[in-house]
Amino acid sequence: MKMKIKAIAVNTFKESARNKMFYLLVFFGILFALSSKLISFLTLGDAIKVLKDTGLAAINFFCVLIAIFTGINLVYKEIEKKTVFNILSKPVSRDQFIIGKFLGLALTMLTALAAMAGIFFLFVALSGGGFDLKIILYFFMLFLELLVIVAISLLFSSFTTPILSFIFTVSLYLIGHIMWTFNEFKLILRVPFWKYFTQALYYLLPNLDKFNIKNEVVMNTALNPWTIFFSVLYALAYILALLAVTILIFRKRDFQ
Amino acid sequence: MMPGRLLVAVFLAGLLLAAGVQNRYDTTVDYFANRDTFVSLPSGKTMKTLSFGYSNLAADLLFIWSIQFYSTTYLTNRFDFLERVYDTITDITPQYKEPYIIGSLIMVYEARDIPMALRLLDKGSRHNPEEWFFDHDAGYYCYKFLKDFAKAEFYYNRAAAKPEAPAFIKRLNAHMVYLRDDHKVAYQMWLEIYNNARDTLEKDVAFNHLYQIKAENDLALLKERIGIFRRQFRRWPATLSELLSSRLLAALPGDFAGNEYIYNPEQGTVSAARVFKWKRP
Numbered sequence: 001m002k003m004k005i006k007a008i009a010v011n012t013f014k015e016s017a018r019n020k021m022f023y024l025l026v027f028f029g030i031l032f033a034l035s036s037k038l039i040s041f042l043t044l045g046d047a048i049k050v051l052k053d054t055g056l057a058a059i060n061f062f063c064v065l066i067a068i069f070t071g072i073n074l075v076y077k078e079i080e081k082k083t084v085f086n087i088l089s090k091p092v093s094r095d096q097f098i099i100g101k102f103l104g105l106a107l108t109m110l111t112a113l114a115a116m117a118g119i120f121f122l123f124v125a126l127s128g129g130g131f132d133l134k135i136i137l138y139f140f141m142l143f144l145e146l147l148v149i150v151a152i153s154l155l156f157s158s159f160t161t162p163i164l165s166f167i168f169t170v171s172l173y174l175i176g177h178i179m180w181t182f183n184e185f186k187l188i189l190r191v192p193f194w195k196y197f198t199q200a201l202y203y204l205l206p207n208l209d210k211f212n213i214k215n216e217v218v219m220n221t222a223l224n225p226w227t228i229f230f231s232v233l234y235a236l237a238y239i240l241a242l243l244a245v246t247i248l249i250f251r252k253r254d255f256q
Numbered sequence: 257m258m259p260g261r262l263l264v265a266v267f268l269a270g271l272l273l274a275a276g277v278q279n280r281y282d283t284t285v286d287y288f289a290n291r292d293t294f295v296s297l298p299s300g301k302t303m304k305t306l307s308f309g310y311s312n313l314a315a316d317l318l319f320i321w322s323i324q325f326y327s328t329t330y331l332t333n334r335f336d337f338l339e340r341v342y343d344t345i346t347d348i349t350p351q352y353k354e355p356y357i358i359g360s361l362i363m364v365y366e367a368r369d370i371p372m373a374l375r376l377l378d379k380g381s382r383h384n385p386e387e388w389f390f391d392h393d394a395g396y397y398c399y400k401f402l403k404d405f406a407k408a409e410f411y412y413n414r415a416a417a418k419p420e421a422p423a424f425i426k427r428l429n430a431h432m433v434y435l436r437d438d439h440k441v442a443y444q445m446w447l448e449i450y451n452n453a454r455d456t457l458e459k460d461v462a463f464n465h466l467y468q469i470k471a472e473n474d475l476a477l478l479k480e481r482i483g484i485f486r487r488q489f490r491r492w493p494a495t496l497s498e499l500l501s502s503r504l505l506a507a508l509p510g511d512f513a514g515n516e517y518i519y520n521p522e523q524g525t526v527s528a529a530r531v532f533k534w535k536r537p
Contacts, residue, residue, distance in 0.1 A: 046354060049352075053312045177308040178305050212309050219351045
């Protein structure tokens with residue numbers, strides 16, 4: 001079973017890595033991260049703070065783009081090109097297919113992130129920011145966020161078209177970063193039903209801002225280890241839930 | 257088909273014509289005639305929400321824009337939006353320290369609005385309670401521009417209580433107490449600084465202040481007693497010791513260095529060897 005998942009994961013990784021879009025986004029991610037130096041020249045005071053801010057934001061943005069673009073196409077392409085028949089006609093279950101796809105995408109994200117993060121980490125050090133280990137922690141948290149995004153895009157990719165998957169995933173990504181407003185919104189609601197509905201949405205939708213520790217990294221403020229621990233647990237639980245739904249949907253799909 | 261040379265000629269002629277038209281247009285327009293501007297910014301909270309997790313970047317870009325905007329000196333009403341701009345930036349990321357410092361500098365030196373600067377620095381201090389420099393800057397502006405030494409003392413006192421406050425904040429605090437004429441408390445504060453000085457600079461500064469405070473107190477007393485002496489004996493005392501023999505003084509005070517004060521018997525004036533004019537208006 002492990003070998004089959006591994007084979008699908010490796011194949012998914014190779015397929016993603018062959019995609020020119022992947023290289024283009026990684027290239028632009030690095031380019032924008034390095035051009036943060038230019039923006040830092042324009043500020044007054046702590047230029048390293050601006051350099052880190054803009055660089056991390058650029059890497060974050062391009063990694064999210066990679067996660068969405070590779071994720072939304074993956075399963076859909078297999079179905080469209082009918083290659084899914086080849087795979088599923090072999091002794092590979094649909095569950096193994098989805099898990100393999102997810103792991104392959106996770107490996108793709110890890111590669112892209114490692115390339116961008118490694119270069120940026122050295123760039124910050126050479127620019128006078130020193131070897132800031134908090135940046136590594138930031139990239140770890142970003143990787144968790146990317147895994148959640150990959151799982152979301154995989155879910156949509158399993159039952160709808162790439163354009164709709166893109167819209168749904170981007171919407172969830174944006175909502176996921178303003179989840180804190182739900183708590184405030186709840187306070188102004190008077191009807192109990194809507195209060196509970198908002199509360200339910202708050203727990204149902206992915207809270208991606210949980211993984212955002214840019215402020216702590218850039219401002220060099222204290223990081224609560226419990227926050228990190230709960231974020232890791234949250235990511236694992238959410239990914240498990242998303243994969244379970246994806247598998248359930250994929251099991252019921254009738255490929256014609 | 258159009259020959260290549262003709263195409264080049266058309267290209268050059270086109271460019272020349274475009275430049276000519278632009279030049280002609282520029283002579284009819286005064287680009288700097290409109291010296292009014294308008295800035296409309298959503299609230300910091302809205303900006304934070306709309307930045308979707310990139311709030312730090314949003315604050316950075318807004319801050320960089322504000323530096324360029326407030327360097328555009330021909331915009332005469334640019335200060336109308338000053339507080340709003342820096343409030344928005346600091347609402348997005350309250351821990352971002354530079355906007356408080358740079359914003360208050362613009363408010364003080366460009367807009368000449370000290371209370372506005374104090375409001376911004378108070379906000380900075382509230383959101384970054386461990387940082388001493390917001391209170392230090394606020395204290396300096398109160399001292400330098402408002403001449404409100406009590407308020408300056410309040411800020412310096414608060415700054416001095418911060419964990420990483422440098423030693424000179426305590427000295428500034430003591431100096432403010434001296435400037436608002438509470439000599440007794442100021443002397444005690446400077447004495448504590450003098451006794452716990454960690455380097456010669458600190459010791460020398462404290463020494464000068466102790467010298468000055470003691471001299472001001474002693475000279476005021478001596479001048480008063482010399483005046484009484486003159487009223488009683490219708491002449492100036494020949495020496496300061498005469499104040500002792502006439503029982504106007506129990507003991508002759510000396511300066512902080514242990515020297516006697518300089519007395520002029522012809523004019524009845526008394527002075528110290530060193531004078532620091534810290535209370536000049």
